[in-house]
Amino acid sequence: MDLDDQRARLFELFNEIHIIQQLATTEFNRRLPEGLHVSHFAVINHLCRLGDGRTPLQLASAFQVTKPTMTHTLTQLGTRGFVDVRANPADGRSKLVYITAAGRAFRETAIASLNPTLDAMADDLDLPALLSLLPQLATLRRYLDTARDVGP
Amino acid sequence: MDLDDQRARLFELFNEIHIIQQLATTEFNRRLPEGLHVSHFAVINHLCRLGDGRTPLQLASAFQVTKPTMTHTLTQLGTRGFVDVRANPADGRSKLVYITAAGRAFRETAIASLNPTLDAMADDLDLPALLSLLPQLATLRRYLDTARDVGP
DNA sequence: ATCATATAGTTAGATATCAAATCAAATAAT
């Protein structure tokens, strides 16, 4: 495989990933209740599964989005009453994000909306083969994350 | 693996893909000349490699974006003089997209900007293992594309 | 102690994307 070919196939890999992300995000967004985005669900889900009382920065880091993006997402979630963002007693610059009862209820609803789609995928696709991609993808993700802040 | 676990891991797969797409897109966008987005490059690249004179709809379909998105991208490219969008003599509703000399020049510049990043990845990562993901990802992409227009 | 630097979060502005609705042309049906 020559160099140009190598580059083209790597680019193709990212193109496939881009398309999958687009289609999956669009699909999930369609299934979720009106006005709610999969990025909202992901944050709520994270707080429920791994515990709340985390800072916005920790959340931004967990999802690899920028700080303003997380500010925006948390504002949306706060407006809907799904999270409660309080001052961090240990650090005056910082805040802590707590999930509310309404937030937990939203998670249940969202899960009920998304599970049929996930289950259909599990039925229609070779799930073990798909999930076997996870380690490779995680490696790639870590690499990109690390390579991120080395310039130029 | 129980059902909930299966769902959680599938969702995790999409989360990884989402993060990779975010990081890769951001990285590529940083490398590209001012004001140009990787989605612009992808269209130009496609036209150069596989031939121009395609319709906006064909392009939208190739990248799995919606028609308005492709209209927007082509408007941007047209404004910069990278493509020429003409009426389709064979169909009054349709148009044909041609690449210009400036468009080809932009592609060369863009490739020169992106190749170092791609080459660094090829050096730092296990490229054969990465590229071996392509068939599985293509299968997943085709599945999502097909499942897209079945309701509800 | 004071001042410089680093860190957490927000604000401002830009843009890529989507869904829904619209318009125009082509095709199909009666």
Next chain:
DNA sequence: ATTATTTGATTTGATATCTAACTATATGAT
């Protein structure tokens, strides 16, 4: 032929995301 349906593209309006710049607090250096 005329009308209805389908198809290609655009317009409109909303939103998620990014970068850059800003504010406020915390930490470190002299």
